[in-house]
Amino acid sequence: MPALLRRSLLAALLPAALPPLLPARAALAQPEAAWPDRPVRLIIPVAPGGSLDIVGRVLAKRLTATLGHPVVAENMAGAGSNLAFEYVARARPDGYTLLVGSDVLAINPALYPRVGYDPARDFVGVAEAVRAPQVLVVRDGLEARDLGGFLALAREAEGRITMASQGNGSLGHLAGALLSRASGAGWTHVPYRGGGPAVVDLVGGHVDALLVTLPAAIEQIRAGRIRALAVTSAARDPALPGVPTVAESGFPGFEVVTWQGIVAPAGTPAPIVSRLAAEIARALALPEVGDQLRAQALQVTGTGADAFTALIRAEAARWPEVVRASGARVD
Numbered sequence: 001m002p003a004l005l006r007r008s009l010l011a012a013l014l015p016a017a018l019p020p021l022l023p024a025r026a027a028l029a030q031p032e033a034a035w036p037d038r039p040v041r042l043i044i045p046v047a048p049g050g051s052l053d054i055v056g057r058v059l060a061k062r063l064t065a066t067l068g069h070p071v072v073a074e075n076m077a078g079a080g081s082n083l084a085f086e087y088v089a090r091a092r093p094d095g096y097t098l099l100v101g102s103d104v105l106a107i108n109p110a111l112y113p114r115v116g117y118d119p120a121r122d123f124v125g126v127a128e129a130v131r132a133p134q135v136l137v138v139r140d141g142l143e144a145r146d147l148g149g150f151l152a153l154a155r156e157a158e159g160r161i162t163m164a165s166q167g168n169g170s171l172g173h174l175a176g177a178l179l180s181r182a183s184g185a186g187w188t189h190v191p192y193r194g195g196g197p198a199v200v201d202l203v204g205g206h207v208d209a210l211l212v213t214l215p216a217a218i219e220q221i222r223a224g225r226i227r228a229l230a231v232t233s234a235a236r237d238p239a240l241p242g243v244p245t246v247a248e249s250g251f252p253g254f255e256v257v258t259w260q261g262i263v264a265p266a267g268t269p270a271p272i273v274s275r276l277a278a279e280i281a282r283a284l285a286l287p288e289v290g291d292q293l294r295a296q297a298l299q300v301t302g303t304g305a306d307a308f309t310a311l312i313r314a315e316a317a318r319w320p321e322v323v324r325a326s327g328a329r330v331d
Contacts, residue, residue, distance in 0.1 A: 055293065094272075129301065137228050157187075159187065165191055171258050
């Protein structure tokens with residue numbers, strides 16, 4: 001057979017023998033393009049109740065409506081939230097297992113002797129949903145009327161002032177440690193198992209002061225049963241516009257906030273993360289969603305994936321030294 005004829009026959013046969021390149025690429029992208037095609041699990045690392053549970057359930061409801069498949073909120077409490085964190089860190093990164101993450105995710109590796117996850121390595125931020133400051137509140141009979149007065153009183157008392165928190169290693173405990181170091185004032189730390197019991201005892205006059213996440217104390221502040229002296233955010237909180245920040249009360253740059261948002265296992269495909277982030281931003285922009293969260297004294301943020309991932313990594317790097325200096329330990 002002449003060489004020219006052989007080449008012509010080979011050219012004619014090749015397209016039939018080899019699969020086309022473009023459909024192969026399309027097939028590889030199909031799982032991400034089809035997401036979701038079944039229910040998505042949203043793990044909430046605490047028991048029902050509280051702001052983290054509210055954020056998770058509000059977003060699960062809205063995402064169910066927009067994604068076309070159920071987003072099922074599941075509470076998985078235990079081991080200081082580490083049970084849920086480790087579970088999601090080890091989950092398949094396919095967009096079907098998500099976590100409602102918070103500052104605890106970044107603090108726990110420094111607080112516990114051993115955890116089965118690394119917040120900077122094992123997770124990717126999808127979208128920050130809300131933030132809230134810690135608030136310094138005092139019992140009604142305490143003489144202090146502002147942060148300066150409280151610190152002066154604490155110095156005079158030489159450790160006899162009692163400062164409650166939500167627990168050892170909680171954000172309120174660590175904020176108190178930072179404030180003590182910055183001001184030179186000291187107090188006796190009284191850890192509780194949650195913000196609710198701490199607020200109840202402050203109202204009852206059993207402790208002098210409390211640093212706690214604002215949503216846990218807002219109703220008692222509004223009712224006048226306890227007095228707010230300062231918030232730990234960089235700017236005044238819209239829920240308490242008359243209460244100054246720690247920063248403007250003599251400690252420039254002081255900022256400690258709790259953050260809450262949706263995170264996914266590292267390696268989750270970027271198109272899935274991007275779609276989730278967009279859907280969450282749309283949900284948070286709805287008045288019925290934003291108003292519900294703001295009613296809990298939460299600031300709605302809607303920060304995107306890149307910025308939220310950067311925040312998680314920065315927080316993971318920030319807290320170990322503060323935990324060591326505070327002497328915080330797990331009960």
